[in-house]
Amino acid sequence: MSRLNERFTKLYKIGLVITFAYFLLVLFYDIHNLGTDRKRYLSEHYISQGVQETGATNLVASVLYDYRAFDTLGEATMILTAATVLAFLVPITKATMFGTPFKSIVNQTVKLIIPYIAVLGAYLILFGHISPGGGFVGGVVLSIIAILLTLTYSVEFSEYIFKPDQKKFIEDIGAIGFVLLGLLGIFTGSNFLSNGQANFGTGNAGEVFSAGLMPFINLMIGLKVSAGLAIIFNSLIKEK
Amino acid sequence: MKKKLLIFILTLALWFVLAGKVNIHVFLLGAIICSIISLMLADNVFSFVQKKHELKGFFKKIYYIFLLISSFIYDVFISAIRVSRHAFEMKPSLSSRTVRIKTSLENLNSNAALVNFITFTQGSIAMDFDHLNRYYFIHWIDVHGEDEVEVKKALISKHEHLIAKIFD
Amino acid sequence: MIDFNLSVRQLFAFVFFIAGIYFLLSTAVGLIRFPNLYTRLHAGSKCLMAGGISVFMGCILLEGISFVSLKLIVIMVFLFITNPIAIHVIASFDNNYNLIPKTYTKEDLDK
Amino acid sequence: MLYFILAIVLCAILTFYRVIKGPSLPDRLVAMNSIGVMFLLVLVLLSYYFERKIFVDVALVYGVSFFINVLIMAKYLKKPGKGGVGD
Known part of the structure; x- marks a missing residue:
């Protein structure tokens, strides 16, 4: 009886895999032959009309911050939630880091490359609409400064230079400013977080001050991501 | 300021x-x-420039910095050719040894710059640095006789004089 | 005249690329064949940086004088500063915690 | 240009042997460091292959984040409880 039961469970698993594979095959076949009319694809519209409508030469930025900006708001809120939950879950305020201490040579070199990283992060954030990059990448590069200080010196030195309250404050500015910039679209009579439709002055594509609200939204997301990642790293590395 | x-x-x-x-x-x-x-x-964070430096001396140092970088690139290529020759031999004939060298540099920045030079010059790697007595532990890849030891020590001291003119 | 100038530049750039690939190949062979950790560190620092410099030099020759070549010089200087520090961190860790028995004798330490 | 990129990728695959086989942890770290720098060179050469010079920015960000990667791995080589190094 037990052998028959085993064989039945094995057959059951194999049948599940086969039915799932068949389902995926049918779905893929349908998606592939969705329609011969190529005008139905949305990506055609983004590629052909995106630069004129939004004024940003980086098409990924025009999708992220103009067409699907509401999606980006949810993604950015996730980092805020993660930082808040980690700050609650790890209540240790004074703790030691394990791991080998570095020599003074490493400290001197880290001092040399910190201004370089700061300028690189600011360039990535503010030129996000005309070059590869954007708010998320620039925020990660800016948070590397705090991570380097934590690694080479200590947690205390890193929290002496960038205070935890200041980091919280900067993250809140990023979160609130994003929503306020979105509300500007409603005041001009169009939808929430609309940029190109609301006639914010798209300017000439390729210049620094162009594409309407897009550089400001990039700045808000950069501040938010950099502060959030620094809080997450500092609270995870404390151990006792 | x-x-x-x-x-x-x-x-x-x-x-x-x-x-x-x-x-x-x-x-x-x-x-x-x-x-x-x-x-x-x-x-x-950033304490690269000391206050005792004059602005006139800064332009004089640009010449030394140019000299430093050119010697740096030359040394990298020479040492890379020597190491790559060892890699393609039939039997790698390596005779490595570890040596301790005392430095006379006092500034921390110049010590950090010397580490880059020791790691890229001819067949040597800075393994460790002792703060109190100012010793470098250096690993050499191919030293066959006692004469070569003196030659390489002279080479390191030549770079040390160049760095001392810029930072100290 | 311009065409001649461009072809000579391309020739020099390809010479630089081939030299860089020779150094990178010697890095890979050295990392496989050398017997000791410290000798592997020699292969991983010098040959690698020489290959990197020659590839960047070829790119700068192909580009000419513009902002892109200045950006490439910035990446090159950044690699110059950071790569010896990474090698030094690995070597000093290994020296402190005695992973591999040290090979030097008392005579070497007294010099 | 494509052959140069393929040659550098071949060098990286040869170096990957030391990552698998290496007897101790620092051996693997050295091999991983050299693989990272090789792929940075590949990124720079790819921007020339596609003739879009603006992709050099990707190599800039990759170089910064890679240095941090090596530093963090070198910091936590030692296990906290024991005196030696766990392989």
Whole structure:
């Protein structure tokens, strides 16, 4: 009886895999032959009309911050939630880091490359609409400064230079400013977080001050991501 | 103040290189950002320039910096050819040894710069650094006789004089 | 005239690329064949940086004088500063915690 | 240009042998460091292959984040409880 039961469970698993594979095959076949009319694809519209409508030469930025900006708001809120939950879950305020201490040579070199990283992060954030990059990448590069200080010196030195309250404050500015910039679209009579439709002055594509609200939204997301990642790293590395 | 001004000029030059165009908008944006960076980071983190340095001496040092970089690239290629010759031999004939060398440099920046030189010059790696007695532990890859030891010690001391003229 | 100038530049750039690939290949062979950790560190620092410099030099020759070549010089200087520090961190860790028995004798230490 | 990129990728695959086989942890770290720098060179050469010079920015960010990667791995080589190194 037990052998028959085993064989039945094995057959059951194999049948599940086969039915799932068949389902995926049918779905893929349908998606592939969705329609011969190529005008139905949305990506055609983004590629052909995106630069004129939004004024940003980086098409990924025009999708992220103009067409699907509401999606980006949810993604950015996730980092805020993660930082808040980690700050609650790890209540240790004074703790030691394990791991080998570095020599003074490493400290001197880290001092040399910190201004370089700061300028690189600011360039990535503010030129996000005309070059590869954007708010998320620039925020990660800016948070590397705090991570380097934590690694080479200590947690205390890193929290002496960038205070935890200041980091919280900067993250809140990023979160609130994003929503306020979105509300500007409603005041001009169009939808929430609309940029190109609301006639914010798209300017000439390729210049620094162009594409309407897009550089400001990039700045808000950069501040938010950099502060959030620094809080997450500092609270995870404390151990006792 | 001198420190902040120098960091402001360096970061503004870096900003123009990264932006890729020279424009009035780019200059205004860069001036705001570089002033914020130099105000925030100059005192606490970045202590590259000492206060005793004169501005006149700074232009004299550019010649030495150019000399340093050219000797640096020359040394990298020479040592890379020697190591790659060992890699393609039929039987690698390595005779490595570890040596302790005392330095006379006192500044911490110059010690950190010397580590880069020791790691890239002819067949040597800086393994460790002793703070109190100022010893370097150096590993050499191919030293066959006692004569070569003296030659290589003289080479390291030559770089040490060059660095002492710039930083100290 | 311009065409001649461009072809000579391309020739020199390809010479630089081939030299860089020779150094990178010697890095890979050295990392496989050398017997000791410290000798592997020699292969991983010098040959690698020489290959990197020659590839960047070829790119700069192909580009000419513009902002892109200045950006490449910035990456090159950044690699110059950071790569010896990474090698030094690995070597000093290994020296402190005695992973591999040290090979030097007392005579070497007294010099 | 494509052959140069393929040659550098071949060098990286040869170096990957030391990552698998290496008897101790620092051996693997050295091999991983050299693989990272090789792929940075590949990124720079790819921007020339596609003739879009603006992709050099990707190499800039990759170089910064890779240095941090090596530093963090070198910091936590030692296990906290024991005196030696766990392989």
